[in-house]
Amino acid sequence: MANGGYARPPTLADVAQLAGVAVSTVSRALSRPERVNEHTRIRVQSAARSLKYVPNASARALSSGRKGTIAVLVPDITNPFYFGIIRGTQHALKAAGYIQVLVDTEESGESELALLTKLQQSCDGAILAAPRLSDARIAELGKLIPIVTINRPQAGIGSVVIDTTQGVVQGVEHLVSLGHKRIVYVPGPATSWSSDRRWKAILKLTERLPFEAIRVPAFAPTVASGTAAADAVVNTGASACITFNDLLAIGMLQRFAERGIRVPRDLSILGCDDIFGSDFCSPPLTTLTAPIEQAGRVAVSILLEDPENRRPQNVLLPTHLTVRETTGPAGA
Amino acid sequence: MANGGYARPPTLADVAQLAGVAVSTVSRALSRPERVNEHTRIRVQSAARSLKYVPNASARALSSGRKGTIAVLVPDITNPFYFGIIRGTQHALKAAGYIQVLVDTEESGESELALLTKLQQSCDGAILAAPRLSDARIAELGKLIPIVTINRPQAGIGSVVIDTTQGVVQGVEHLVSLGHKRIVYVPGPATSWSSDRRWKAILKLTERLPFEAIRVPAFAPTVASGTAAADAVVNTGASACITFNDLLAIGMLQRFAERGIRVPRDLSILGCDDIFGSDFCSPPLTTLTAPIEQAGRVAVSILLEDPENRRPQNVLLPTHLTVRETTGPAGA
DNA sequence: ATGAAAGCGCTAACAA
């Protein structure tokens, strides 16, 4: 057979014929049952059932304009932080009857642009998690298709931001109260808005708290990069560090173990996000717990509530300090 | 405006008009450039570019039957094991020009059936990771749409199986050589083919190796369930255990730490999968390393190579033992 | 090599 043995699925017309009504009636009976006589509704529905009718999404999208899908773009599916986001979006999307199209942009703005351009016609909207794209590009895309960003607020576009500022304050106060006078920040990707934001929050705190803030060069936000980051941190002579994310912190923990540097006795580490694994690494990580999954859910609700972005919502989600075992007294 | 401020995207007709050719020519120039005069091809392409033309996937799918999407169903996006699968499928799918539709079936066969039925018309095929569905149902679905399963082989359907048998042999030999005489298996979901398979492999080994195999009741394959599993294992009096997956093992590790049971001094644990986190939990987990990501990639290639399932391929991927620090001599 | 035209399956006016 032409289609390789897969039977042609029944169409509205088939159902219509079996039920003895017009296709438009079937269409209504199935998508807006209240607009149809109860009697015919039942007839149509049972006909559809007996034929195992399943609506063709492409046809529906073509004629109605509604695609029933939302694209979710993440920089790296490998990263447990984004797992959390995905979990949140998936859940909310499913509840709202949408299908999630998941796309990995490989930490590249180019890729984000190319993929979203391609997807603009196939989705009702998109959620961009921590986009690496420039503000201008995002604004441009926002004109093509409804967009909500995560961790990248921007005028005119819906967004949800996991605001670590509050968490950073708690974290630094925790470290300073432990006697740390020199704290080093380990940044993430240069294009990461969050990373920049965290560093600024730390810097600002030097104005009112007795400590010195320094930072090392930027690192990829991965466990593997933790090795280099650890060495860089040791070279600063700081007694405590705050990392862009937990992945880096976990990688550093491994490197410190190798080098015989004891945490927190020799060095305190404060992570960020509280991802899967942060609670069972060794030692368990003190970190800034982020409502990751919630961020995904909220992004979906913003997108679906106000799809036209008439009055784009911007939601701020707070983080808080979770003290475990990687932070301790300075110079102990 | 009717569509909430989003401009109507250019269509083939717009491009055709600008280029001064027929729509069919534009269609060819764009999708099969070799079937068109070089001169017109260039004209058309530049017209398309200047209009920022993006093909409408729904329209294309409707008229051609090709949707350009593949559904990937996983029982639980939360589970790092499936992250690995997703990563693999995503990568391979993107390389082949397909879009991945990710679906979480919440460990429910019902849900798998319902979702796949709904998606059958919108996807060119589906990958079912560790489906909970009955064989009969899977066969039925396989008649509707090309399917490849992961960790659930079945006649007439493409599949990739991460075959732990070999790993289990290595693992048990490792344990037995360490002097363990009584080994307990901690099963995963009752509907899991893999879990059953592992237990059978262990049982079989009792025929030729000097140890006794027992098992505790089934547990959800999560860190949280590790608590109950740990207690159950302790009650058996065994000196070593093999768990359905690493998630359970990690949860057990935490529980043992709470109860003051030293691993591996008091009890050895052997996990399964080698997921993210297995190398940095405390102590690092001895486990059966599975080529998770590869499984996802292979599933895609099977699906795309032989979409009609004419000669369904069944690929077996071996696992191997990775010794870390949760296994040690018995009764030390 | 190119154009004209017939659908693909569905929704949404518009009529009845």
Next chain:
DNA sequence: TTGTTAGCGCTTTCAT
């Protein structure tokens, strides 16, 4: 309430 009909944007014969 129901039927008729005109597309939605594209691919694909079939002519030319």
